Amino acid sequence: MKYIDEYRDKALAEKIAREIDRSSTGPLSFMEVCGGHTMAVRKFGIPSLLPDRIRLLSGPGCPVCVSSNRFIDRSVALSRRDDVIITSFGDLIRVPGSSSSLEKEKAKGADIRVVYSVLDALRVAKDNPLKRIVFLGIGFETTAPTSAAAIRKAFEQKMNNFFLLSAHKIMPPAMEALADEGVKLNGYIAPGHVSTITGTGIYKNIPEKYGLGCVISGFEPVDLLQSIYMLVKQCEENNPKVEIQYKRAVKEDGNRKALQLLQEVFVLADDWWRGLGVLKNSGLQLRETYEQFNAFTMIDVDVEETKEPKGCICGEILKGLKNPKDCKLFSAVCNPSLPVGACMVSNEGACNAWYRYNR
Amino acid sequence: MRNQLGKTISLGHGSGGKLSHELTGNLFVRYFNNEILAPQTDSAIVKVNRENLAFTTDSFVVDPLFFPGGDIGKLAVCGTVNDLAVSGAIPLFMSASFIIEEGFGMDQLETIVKSMAEESRMAGIKIVAGDTKVVDHGQCDKLFINTTGIGVIDPERIHISTGANIRYGDKIIVNGTVGDHGVAILSARESLSFESKLETDCACLNHLIADVLKKTDKIRFMRDATRGGLATVLCELAADKSFGIELDEVGIPVKEGVKGMCEIFGFDPLYMANEGKAVIVVAVEAAGDVVSLLRKDPIGKNCSVIGEIVEDHPGQVVLKTEIGGKRIVDMLAGEQLPRIC
Numbered sequence: 207m208k209y210i211d212e213y214r215d216k217a218l219a220e221k222i223a224r225e226i227d228r229s230s231t232g233p234l235s236f237m238e239v240c241g242g243h244t245m246a247v248r249k250f251g252i253p254s255l256l257p258d259r260i261r262l263l264s265g266p267g268c269p270v271c272v273s274s275n276r277f278i279d280r281s282v283a284l285s286r287r288d289d290v291i292i293t294s295f296g297d298l299i300r301v302p303g304s305s306s307s308l309e310k311e312k313a314k315g316a317d318i319r320v321v322y323s324v325l326d327a328l329r330v331a332k333d334n335p336l337k338r339i340v341f342l343g344i345g346f347e348t349t350a351p352t353s354a355a356a357i358r359k360a361f362e363q364k365m366n367n368f369f370l371l372s373a374h375k376i377m378p379p380a381m382e383a384l385a386d387e388g389v390k391l392n393g394y395i396a397p398g399h400v401s402t403i404t405g406t407g408i409y410k411n412i413p414e415k416y417g418l419g420c421v422i423s424g425f426e427p428v429d430l431l432q433s434i435y436m437l438v439k440q441c442e443e444n445n446p447k448v449e450i451q452y453k454r455a456v457k458e459d460g461n462r463k464a465l466q467l468l469q470e471v472f473v474l475a476d477d478w479w480r481g482l483g484v485l486k487n488s489g490l491q492l493r494e495t496y497e498q499f500n501a502f503t504m505i506d507v508d509v510e511e512t513k514e515p516k517g518c519i520c521g522e523i524l525k526g527l528k529n530p531k532d533c534k535l536f537s538a539v540c541n542p543s544l545p546v547g548a549c550m551v552s553n554e555g556a557c558n559a560w561y562r563y564n565r
Numbered sequence: 566m567r568n569q570l571g572k573t574i575s576l577g578h579g580s581g582g583k584l585s586h587e588l589t590g591n592l593f594v595r596y597f598n599n600e601i602l603a604p605q606t607d608s609a610i611v612k613v614n615r616e617n618l619a620f621t622t623d624s625f626v627v628d629p630l631f632f633p634g635g636d637i638g639k640l641a642v643c644g645t646v647n648d649l650a651v652s653g654a655i656p657l658f659m660s661a662s663f664i665i666e667e668g669f670g671m672d673q674l675e676t677i678v679k680s681m682a683e684e685s686r687m688a689g690i691k692i693v694a695g696d697t698k699v700v701d702h703g704q705c706d707k708l709f710i711n712t713t714g715i716g717v718i719d720p721e722r723i724h725i726s727t728g729a730n731i732r733y734g735d736k737i738i739v740n741g742t743v744g745d746h747g748v749a750i751l752s753a754r755e756s757l758s759f760e761s762k763l764e765t766d767c768a769c770l771n772h773l774i775a776d777v778l779k780k781t782d783k784i785r786f787m788r789d790a791t792r793g794g795l796a797t798v799l800c801e802l803a804a805d806k807s808f809g810i811e812l813d814e815v816g817i818p819v820k821e822g823v824k825g826m827c828e829i830f831g832f833d834p835l836y837m838a839n840e841g842k843a844v845i846v847v848a849v850e851a852a853g854d855v856v857s858l859l860r861k862d863p864i865g866k867n868c869s870v871i872g873e874i875v876e877d878h879p880g881q882v883v884l885k886t887e888i889g890g891k892r893i894v895d896m897l898a899g900e901q902l903p904r905i906c
Contacts (some may be wrong), residue, residue: 207824219888249833251890313573322830427888543577543584553831563892 213426214250222431223255230438235261235390237526239381240397241268241554242425248563250427260434263389263526264556266380266482267397269345269373270297271524271548271555274478276512277373278303283507284340284371285316290505291334292318293327294342297552300545304513324356331360331368340501343372347408348399350374350490351464354471357496369501372491375477378408379488385416389526393419393437395430398452403468405460406448413446424452471496480548481521520547523556530560537561581792582836582897586801606726607788608652610718617718619654619726621645625710628904630677632753634764635840637710638677640906642684642692643769643840644791645714650771651787651843653722653778659685659714660694667702677708688769690714722778728786728802728846735785735874736852737810738845740773740859741766741867743795744823747837750905751826763822768841768864780858783851790842792905793897795871796835798844799882800896810882812872812894835884836897838905846874 238244244264247253253262266272282303285292292308299308299318312318317337321327324341331339343353353370360368377400385391396409401422409420419440423433433451440446450456468490477489492500517535522528530536530549540546542558549555577584594602601609608619625641641661649656661681665674685692724730745766752763770789778784790798795817803810819827819834827834841864847855852870859865877883882894 207821207828210824210828214887216887216889219890248892249886250888251884251886251892252888254890254892255888309575310573313575427886427890541583543582543587544571562895 210426213424213428215428218428219255219431222428222435226260226431226435226438227257229435229442230257230260231442233259233261234392234438234441235263236393236395236434236437237263237265237384237391238395238430239265239267239377240400241271241552242399243395243397243423243430244268244556244559245554246425246427246430248559251563252427252430255431256434260438263391263529264523264559265384265394265526266479266524267346267377268549268552268554268556269349269375270301270552271520272375272380272479272481273298273301273344273373273548274480275303275514276478276509277371278307279512280502280507280509281308281342281371282306282311283509284501284505285311285318287505287507289338290317291330291337291339292316292342293321293330293339294318295344296320298342298344300551301548302515302545304510324352328356328359328365328368331365335367338367338369338505340369340371340505343370343374346375346377346397346400347403347468348397350472351403351467354467357471357492357499358467360499361496366498368499369504370492370499371501372472372489373477374472374490375479375488376474376490378411379485380479380482381409381412382416383482383485384525385412385418387525391418391526392441393421393446395433395437396420396422398422398424398429398455401450401452401456401460403461403464405456406450406458409448413448417446419446420448422448422450422452422456424455481524515546518547520549520557523549530557533557576903579903580897582797586896604727606652607648608654608716608726610652610723610726617720617723619649619652619716619718620713621648622711622713623648625712625906626706626904627750627906628706629753630673630707632765633749633762635767636677636680637708638681639684640767640840641710641712642681642688642690643767644906645712646688646690646769646771647789647841647843649714649716650769650774651726651789652718653725653784653787654716654718655775656688656690656714656716656771658691658693659712661692662696662698662711664698664700664705664709664711666705666707667699669707674708684769688771721782725784725787731785731808731846731874732848733808733874733876734849735846736849736870737799737812737872737874738847738852738855738859738868739790739795739818739871740770740843740845740865741841742818742820742823743790743839743842744819744827744834744837746840747794747832747902747905748823748826750838751830751902763820763826766839766841770841770843770864773859773862773865774843776862777845777855777858781847781851781854783848784845785848786846788844790839790844792838794834794836794838795842795844796833796882796894797896800894803880803882805880807879809875809878809880810872811875811877812882812884814884814887816869816871818867818869835894838902840906
């Protein structure tokens, strides 16, 4: 496949792996923040190409995984209303909440539809004028602009039956929180698609305050290996900085139009992250101008008390403190067929990736 | 047991992957319990008088009913014929039952029935029994078809459906590109505003397989890789066995368009459904002959040796990735795409 095969070149991958081996002296741990990276790392068997002294940890960048139980519980409560149609990306439907999941509600008759884009959700709203259509907005700076665009469209077209339940989040607060918590790391493989929107500026703090390098990486195996190599070099030269590996997609100042849209529609708010708790100014909520589309405030529901699944260590896994195999539930009790925690549900979840590719 | 299965049926139970297996094993096989059902092969092998018969059944609920390169009728015939053929049997007779939603178009039904007639004539199988039920509007989605199929099987070939004669070093062959059917259905779904020229690979494999079986008696195992895809068939094969499977990603044929769609939707072609692909395990000394024979047939021309049976990692399928890394391949967990066949 053109523009992909070049980045899956075996000889090149092996060459970079040899360079990594040659240039690294001590043990180093890098966190691939993004769930897409976690998946690619496992799918292509990248750890099997690296020397043992280089460890890759999975981070909090899988949107489904970091969405909190209270968000799932509210979605479940909304889905139980007869006048509501829930529209969502597929993975989220299977995430267990405190006592139910959207999948279970769907089996009981709730109208829950999987969409591939928020624009499909707008279409559902147009086709069902007598229902209230709630889109479950998850994801980081990458997907938040599409939700923002949908809200703008709904606003311009004076739609009154489309709502957003936003769990959109921004990436840097979580990366800083991990460093604050003292997670043992030597650098971040930073999400490529986030930076196509935001540019590099958002990570400025991380090398300055925490001495950790950030290499913004693409998603193909050669991209990831090159990013690891760049981080190794930074560590060996003791020169942590923000670098772009994913140059074919990321510009330093990002996508201005998308950023403007985000600014216009959303405002930063404190938000819940699974495993990390409440992080200050880490979530994106609708601005007052667009309050009429806010599912949190416009549709009344009783939400059950949040309970966290017993024994599940998703939180520690998302922080890179433990790996999925350390979890007592892994495989026997919690697996992709019967997931206990969100990290086992999502295609991009660390537990799911380990289960599928690494067991 | 109920805990293990969950409280309600979910779409994953019909995926052909892990949940389907748990449901089949922990519920159906457990209660229907008998020695013919136990090996859970594509066809049951039953002995009547002195004749060995292969006996299979299948239901078709594909959505949409018409898709690039085929329709539910063609699918029903091919699916049934292939389950018999990969067991090493010669397909002879089948039944076709129709569950139809009130209001369904007569023209569409006729098109589907004609397509079944044509496909069965080409495959050389006779549709000799059937049934029709009509349900209220909304009580089934347009049309579901159930079939059964019967064929005769040479006693020398009974081992093929279980893989009882598999040896280390045997080669694994697939008769063409994988994932075509899954992607054809995906692109035909109304909810996806995506057009592609990819057609289903839906085809009857019985003539091709008959040629292979005539050529060599070194076929060790065959199964058609339908729901759950290539990966699931190989995982089923390796499960609880004393051998492992090593796959070479570079050898697995996947159409560019299928790769592209899978990249976009986050699917893995190894798990995408096929409707005209057989996984064939053959003794190493006969592999070359089988490949050259397959290449002469239009539905085998893209065949490829994709891996081999190994002594290492018994019970597991390990894939050598295109960049030279290694990872395990597991059965499909959850549901990749519902109502694919």
